[in-house]
Amino acid sequence: MKWRALLGFIIVGLVLAYFPELRDMLGYPRYVLTFMYFAFFWTSLATSWNILTGYSGYFSFGHGAFYGVGVYTTAAIVTKTELPFLLTLPLAGVLASLLGLTVGFVVFRLPQLRGELFALLTLAVEFVVAAILFNLVDGGYGLSIGRVPYPDFLGDFSEMMFRLGLLIALLTVFAAYLVHHSRLGRGLFAIHDDEAVAEGLGVPTFRYKMMALGLSTFFAGLAGGLHAVQLSYVDIGGVFKLTVPLFVILMSLLGGRRHWLGPLIGAVIIHTFNDAFSDTRFQLLNDVATGGLLIAIILFMPEGIYERLRQRLIPAATLALLVVVIQALAIGGRITVQFAVMLLFVIALLMIPQRFYDTVIGRFVPSFESVKAKIRSGAEE
Amino acid sequence: MLTCHNVIKDFGGVRALAGVTITVHEGEIVGLVGPNGSGKSTLINNITGLTVPTAGGIQFLGQEIAGNPPHRINHMGIARTYQIPRPFSTMTVRENVEISALFGMTQGISQKEAKQQAIEWLDFTGLSSYANLPVTKLNLHQRKFLELSRALATKPSLLLLDEVMAGLNPSEIDESVKMIRKVHSSGVTIVIVEHLMRVVTSLSTRMVVLDQGRVIAEGLPETVMKDPLVVGAYLGKDYA
Amino acid sequence: MQLFIQSLLSGILIGGLYGIIAVGMTLNWGIMRVINLAHFSLTFLAAYITYQFSTVTGADPFLSLFITLPLFFVIGLVMQWFFETFQIEGFVSLLVTFGLFAIFESIMREIWTADLRTLPLDIVPYRVESFWIGPYALRKPQVGVFVAAIIVSAATWVFLNRTYIGKALRAISQDRVVAGAFGVNHRQLALLLGGMMGVYAAIAGAFIAVLFVLRPDGTVDFIGVIFAVVMLGGLGNTVGAFGAGVIIGVAQSLTSATIGPGFSPLVTFSLLILVLLFKPEGLFGRSATS
Ligand SMILES: Nc1ncnc2c1ncn2[C@@H]1O[C@H](COP(=O)(O)OP(=O)(O)OP(=O)(O)O)[C@@H](O)[C@H]1O
Ligand SMILES: [Mg+2]
Numbered sequence: 001m002k003w004r005a006l007l008g009f010i011i012v013g014l015v016l017a018y019f020p021e022l023r024d025m026l027g028y029p030r031y032v033l034t035f036m037y038f039a040f041f042w043t044s045l046a047t048s049w050n051i052l053t054g055y056s057g058y059f060s061f062g063h064g065a066f067y068g069v070g071v072y073t074t075a076a077i078v079t080k081t082e083l084p085f086l087l088t089l090p091l092a093g094v095l096a097s098l099l100g101l102t103v104g105f106v107v108f109r110l111p112q113l114r115g116e117l118f119a120l121l122t123l124a125v126e127f128v129v130a131a132i133l134f135n136l137v138d139g140g141y142g143l144s145i146g147r148v149p150y151p152d153f154l155g156d157f158s159e160m161m162f163r164l165g166l167l168i169a170l171l172t173v174f175a176a177y178l179v180h181h182s183r184l185g186r187g188l189f190a191i192h193d194d195e196a197v198a199e200g201l202g203v204p205t206f207r208y209k210m211m212a213l214g215l216s217t218f219f220a221g222l223a224g225g226l227h228a229v230q231l232s233y234v235d236i237g238g239v240f241k242l243t244v245p246l247f248v249i250l251m252s253l254l255g256g257r258r259h260w261l262g263p264l265i266g267a268v269i270i271h272t273f274n275d276a277f278s279d280t281r282f283q284l285l286n287d288v289a290t291g292g293l294l295i296a297i298i299l300f301m302p303e304g305i306y307e308r309l310r311q312r313l314i315p316a317a318t319l320a321l322l323v324v325v326i327q328a329l330a331i332g333g334r335i336t337v338q339f340a341v342m343l344l345f346v347i348a349l350l351m352i353p354q355r356f357y358d359t360v361i362g363r364f365v366p367s368f369e370s371v372k373a374k375i376r377s378g379a380e381e
Numbered sequence: 382m383l384t385c386h387n388v389i390k391d392f393g394g395v396r397a398l399a400g401v402t403i404t405v406h407e408g409e410i411v412g413l414v415g416p417n418g419s420g421k422s423t424l425i426n427n428i429t430g431l432t433v434p435t436a437g438g439i440q441f442l443g444q445e446i447a448g449n450p451p452h453r454i455n456h457m458g459i460a461r462t463y464q465i466p467r468p469f470s471t472m473t474v475r476e477n478v479e480i481s482a483l484f485g486m487t488q489g490i491s492q493k494e495a496k497q498q499a500i501e502w503l504d505f506t507g508l509s510s511y512a513n514l515p516v517t518k519l520n521l522h523q524r525k526f527l528e529l530s531r532a533l534a535t536k537p538s539l540l541l542l543d544e545v546m547a548g549l550n551p552s553e554i555d556e557s558v559k560m561i562r563k564v565h566s567s568g569v570t571i572v573i574v575e576h577l578m579r580v581v582t583s584l585s586t587r588m589v590v591l592d593q594g595r596v597i598a599e600g601l602p603e604t605v606m607k608d609p610l611v612v613g614a615y616l617g618k619d620y621a
Numbered sequence: 622m623q624l625f626i627q628s629l630l631s632g633i634l635i636g637g638l639y640g641i642i643a644v645g646m647t648l649n650w651g652i653m654r655v656i657n658l659a660h661f662s663l664t665f666l667a668a669y670i671t672y673q674f675s676t677v678t679g680a681d682p683f684l685s686l687f688i689t690l691p692l693f694f695v696i697g698l699v700m701q702w703f704f705e706t707f708q709i710e711g712f713v714s715l716l717v718t719f720g721l722f723a724i725f726e727s728i729m730r731e732i733w734t735a736d737l738r739t740l741p742l743d744i745v746p747y748r749v750e751s752f753w754i755g756p757y758a759l760r761k762p763q764v765g766v767f768v769a770a771i772i773v774s775a776a777t778w779v780f781l782n783r784t785y786i787g788k789a790l791r792a793i794s795q796d797r798v799v800a801g802a803f804g805v806n807h808r809q810l811a812l813l814l815g816g817m818m819g820v821y822a823a824i825a826g827a828f829i830a831v832l833f834v835l836r837p838d839g840t841v842d843f844i845g846v847i848f849a850v851v852m853l854g855g856l857g858n859t860v861g862a863f864g865a866g867v868i869i870g871v872a873q874s875l876t877s878a879t880i881g882p883g884f885s886p887l888v889t890f891s892l893l894i895l896v897l898l899f900k901p902e903g904l905f906g907r908s909a910t911s
Contacts, residue, residue, distance in 0.1 A: 059712065061715075061719075106898065107898070110898060112901055113897065113898070113901075115711065115712045116656055116711060116715050117897055117901060119712070119715055120848055120852075120893070120897060121893075121894060121897045121898075123844070123848075124848070124849075124890045124894045125890075125894065127844075127845050127886060127890040128887060128891055130886075131884070131886045131887035131890065132887060134883055135881075135884060140883070186479070186480060186483055186492070187483075189472065190472075190480045190484075193469035193470050193471055193472065194470075196431060196467075197463070197469070198469075198480065199431075199450065199451045199452050200429055200430075200431060200451045200455060200460075200461065201460070201480060201481040201484055201485060201532075201535055202452045202456055202486070203480070203484045204450075204452045204484075205452065206450070242723075246723055249716070258471075283727075283731070284727055284731040287723065287726075287727030287730075288724050288727055290723060291720040291722070291723035291724035291727070292720065292724060293720075294716065294719065294720035295720040298713060298716050298720075299707055299717075
């Protein structure tokens with residue numbers, strides 16, 4: 001099963017890696033590559049966050065700290081030494097991971113530090129790291145990276161970012177997949193539900209939490225290292241903004257924390273929204289909607305899209321198709337905006353409270369699961 | 382097999398265990414009884430490592446275990462049930478048991494084997510028809526049996542049962558008595574905490590009575606129940 | 622030495638401001654179990670409204686309290702109504718108010734832009750004036766905020782400990798179900814408390830408008846400080862919040878004076894981490910209650 005999955009990931013990776021080559025043939029504009037790089041970036045960040053938080057329930061508000069360490073590792077080395085930037089990426093991951101493990105080593109021994117106290121503590125870690133880097137590395141002037149040399153086979157800059165971003169996202173999601181399906185994942189789910197009971201039934205909780213945190217922070221650092229090059233100029237205020245924790249939380253909650261695909265779904269959706277409504281006219285609306293969406297998800301769809309979609313696949317797909325067709329025929333406009341509008345409709349459908357849905361829509365439209373079951377029983381007869 | 386030596390446990394100002402010394406031999410069913418608040422659950426918590434004794438030692442199979450992390454104690458062969466069931470609430474019934482099969486004594490089994498074993502243990506406790514339901518669908522008596530399946534799935538050599546029968550009806554109690562006998566005859570040593578005297582006295586090979594964190598009597602069920610100290614502890618001094 | 626005492630004094634005074642903001646946080650968390658990140662936003666919103674009021678009318682910023690106090694009482698009440706209706710508390714409240722926090726910040730950025738804003742000196746000449754004790758200067762607005770903090774935390778203490786409503790609130794913080802059984806109307810009290818939070822925000826906001834340069838993301842500078850104060854003071858402990866505010870204020874200004882201003886957030890957040898790790902119940906114990 002794991003080998004099949006690995007093969008699947010490799011195939012998806014190869015197909016996507018070929019995407020830049022097809023630009024002439026498909027005729028899409030260049031910004032699509034950058035758009036997709038950002039989708040990969042957010043996928044890596046959200047998925048890495050979810051390896052700890054989604055699986056074990058330890059809710060971190062400080063993921064930006066580890067991402068930031070990654071950004072600053074690459075930025076500092078590239079600006080101050082001759083080292084090729086590709087080599088700094090693993091280092092960025094390792095340093096972020098070391099920081100994570102140090103925090104975990106202290107925090108995970110203290111049983112009272114769960115829930116909101118853990119969240120606060122990780123938030124404080126983010127600010128401490130920002131303050132340390134500000135004084136030791138940044139000095140208040142920021143670091144200017146500019147263009148970095150890299151091997152030719154990676155293509156031009158946006159192609160290179162696309163490919164490397166894709167690679168990191170694939171690695172992260174594959175790690176999340178492996179954890180989800182391994183002993184580690186099972187143990188983390190048990191910790192999520194009741195840590196003391198899990199420990200009593202033989203789950204080495206401390207070690208497992210450390211492993212989850214180590215992996216989670218490694219991939220955050222890796223993604224951060226690459227993102228330094230994309231940003232090209234980094235400063236403390238920008239890198240350690242609260243938007244990073246806000247977005248990874250939002251993305252994972254939206255997509256669903258219980259499944260390895262959840263954060264990916266959330267990252268793609270939120271990134272699409274941000275891109276589609278990035279026009280300054282919509283800035284306020286977009287920001288308000290971001291915060292509002294977080295609240296709405298918590299109140300009306302705490303289990304996230306992935307779970308809801310399984311139950312409401314048929315109406316959701318129908319609605320999506322309808323919206324796409326109407327837009328294509330009657331309205332038009334930028335393709336990412338059309339995509340975003342379609343997503344908005346689907347999310348609205350998914351957010352309808354279960355009770356209400358059951359009495360109104362569920363009565364007429366069977367769930368996907370029940371259709372599957374019917375087909376299966378029909379085949380047996 | 383298990384020796385508690387002068388175990389003391391304080392909670393702030395409250396002394397829940399005031400120097401408990403108990404030995405459990407291999408093959409026994411020890412009935413651990415005592416009035417409410419006498420420290421039975423606290424003793425189990427200390428043996429399984431959920432809490433660490435304030436003072437005193439606990440040896441299992443010749444090794445000191447007090448202060449060890451609970452998962453290591455579990456891997457040495459001790460499992461317990463909770464007085465108030467604490468299932469993993471987002472999992473199905475089978476997944477609950479899989480966790481302990483996967484992580485208990487026989488480590489390193491594959492997830493497939495763990496699933497197989499989980500199904501077997503659910504068969505044993507009569508829960509197999511609920512295997513794929515979320516645990517939230519279970520009633521109290523089923524949750525207690527789930528506790529038992531989970532503990533058994535870790536393959537313990539010593540099983541600590543904290544009031545598995547409280548709140549069950551007579552036929553369910555008979556069922557669980559049979560089950561415990563079966564577990565015992567498969568070679569598991571058992572310590573059973575129970576308020577139902579009829580059940581404990583019939584099940585246990587030896588009894589230990591706790592009162593206010595102290596052992597006040599110990600011995601064969603018939604003799605212990607006649608001990609004036611025990612009668613006094615349960616009914617008040619006047620009856621002694 | 623003189624520098625040391627000078628920064629000690631201004632640290633103590635500015636600690637008063639932290640105390641006022643923290644009292645709101647600590648009550649909301651300790652009694653209603655709502656960890657309200659939006660409290661920072663409300664405080665800054667009040668500061669901006671104070672600023673706007675003064676620059677438009679040319680009047681003293683503290684006169685704006687006639688507007689902001691009732692306005693924020695209502696805002697706080699509405700917010701608490703929202704928390705009550707959806708039963709938002711504990712960890713979930715941290716997430717929900719994180720969302721509110723983001724919304725408020727973008728609204729403030731939209732209205733007042735990301736530019737830095739300060740009240741002009743001809744409106745608040747006393748901003749740069751000081752009382753002098755020998756060689757030591759006590760800045761007037763800082764003295765003001767310190768006095769206000771003493772009044773606020775003393776009044777809150779009396780309210781909680783000496784009035785019937787206050788006692789009912791404390792009963793809720795100990796055990797909601799039992800308190801309900803004794804006829805304590807949880808909902809009305811919660812709304813009242815929400816309104817009080819708004820009042821604290823309005824008061825703190827007025828002083829922030831006078832003391833600081835305003836920017837929409839200035840809230841971030843306060844998050845660590847205030848959480849450190851709340852944790853150090855003990856959840857729900859209003860007098861503790863004031864004491865802890867002073868401690869943190871002193872720690873900050875001494876760091877700024879001796880090592881450099883860049884290190885002041887480092888010290889605050891490290892303090893917060895240390896408190897969380899080693900003394901989560903706070904220096905002064907948890908109590909709106911005991
Ligand atoms: N975590 C704790 N904190 C404070 N006191 C505790 C704690 N756990 C147990 N106690 C106290 O220790 C004493 C023993 O409690 P314990 O639960 O062990 O009794 P028990 O014999 O299991 O009673 P029961 O038959 O009601 O289950 C009681 O006085 C109880 O209040
Ligand atoms: Mg008990």
